[in-house]
């Protein structure tokens with residue numbers, strides 16, 4: 001428990017201590033909400049929230065921020081579409097767009113720091129008033145947005161605060177925080193190495209050169225990451241969304257996963273299945289749908305944070321949770337005993353690992369004789385591989401962490417060395433959207449390459 005009052009210093013008068021403690025506890029209970037009930041909040045209250053927010057400090061007291069409140073239902077739907085499908089933009093009571101004037105700002109993005117302070121102050125005001133919020137940097141296409149809110153060229157918009165009332169069924173979980181001693185140090189910098197992520201070697205790392213779609217420093221090759229760094233990255237960023245059913249599903253991924261599942265073998269009753277790093281529960285959900293009703297599925301992830309997210313999300317997907325449980329894998333070693341598993345599923349995850357071949361050895365270790373492995377990879381020797389090199393890999397690392405596609409022929413060689421291959425399949429003829437099944441000579445040309453192997 002945080003100390004509030006030290007008798008030697010006695011900053012907070014004794015009479016106030018309980019009250020102050022209560023306010024701090026209430027502020028600490030704030031959690032982002034992405035599942036609103038579409039009810040309205042009166043314009044007066046929204047204006048009061050903005051009024052509270054501008055009590056925040058601003059650089060040189062210029063207060064060069066501007067907030068555009070969007071509450072009209074048709075415009076909120078337009079905002080949702082511009083954002084690329086943030087459904088909470090349409091369902092919240094109002095969006096407050098975070099804008100600032102350009103040309104008059106000082107160094108170190110001081111105007112951005114000021115707007116951020118005001119935004120958080122508005123969040124706390126809304127929270128104490130009993131509403132819920134979500135702060136979004138992901139607001140979508142700037143041109144369309146500028147047009148919608150009529151923003152002049154001398155102003156920028158950098159985010160949107162969505163305020164509303166949570167649905168009664170909305171998740172209540174709060175995203176986990178790092179242990180406090182990992183994120184501060186006295187007098188000089190000290191930080192656990194697992195939370196310092198690899199970057200490409202460079203003389204300096206000026207942060208103003210970094211954009212989502214152009215990041216010269218992001219290290220996409222997981223061979224340059226350690227398992228504990230990957231665990232740290234994935235464990236916190238899976239909480240970048242709420243554990244709602246359907247979260248982290250893209251149309252492209254959904255259709256391809258369904259094709260991948262067609263390679264699943266027939267399993268004995270009560271079969272033990274292990275899925276590794278299942279995309280925040282997205283592929284776990286597909287797998288549960290495809291497996292027989294009495295299979296037991298263990299989902300393995302790198303951090304307890306992933307397990308808490310996935311457990312809540314899988315519960316909300318309506319699965320029978322008595323057939324599902326999560327376990328943490330430390331340093332690339334599966335928690336399962338030798339020869340104990342009937343099927344291991346690796347859904348486009350080998351390309352996220354520091355040493356994918358070594359991990360296939362690990363899969364072989366835990367498989368029972370006659371047990372199966374279903375492995376798929378994003379294929380470097382496909383149109384997608386070219387797209388990855390030219391577009392994706394020059395941007396920022398996504399929430400699932402660094403990955404580098406694997407050549408289909410490499411996966412084939414690694415799998416043949418360790419398993420008897422029963423089936424393989426290419427998925428997707430193009431770089432992006434489709435989930436076409438590619439067989440025969442074409443199977444190693446697909447966006448994805450999937451194989452089913454069996455342990456002798």
Ligand SMILES: Cc1cc2nc3c(=O)[nH]c(=O)nc-3n(C[C@H](O)[C@H](O)[C@H](O)COP(=O)(O)O)c2cc1C
Nearest residue numbers: 030031032134135136137138139174175239240241
């Ligand atoms: C500057 C900033 C930008 C954010 N952008 C987004 C976003 O675009 N989409 C989203 O779903 N959440 C966004 N968030 C919310 C964070 O994911 C969230 O605050 C974090 O996971 C911690 O969870 P908590 O707010 O429940 O404590 C943003 C938060 C901040 C501070």
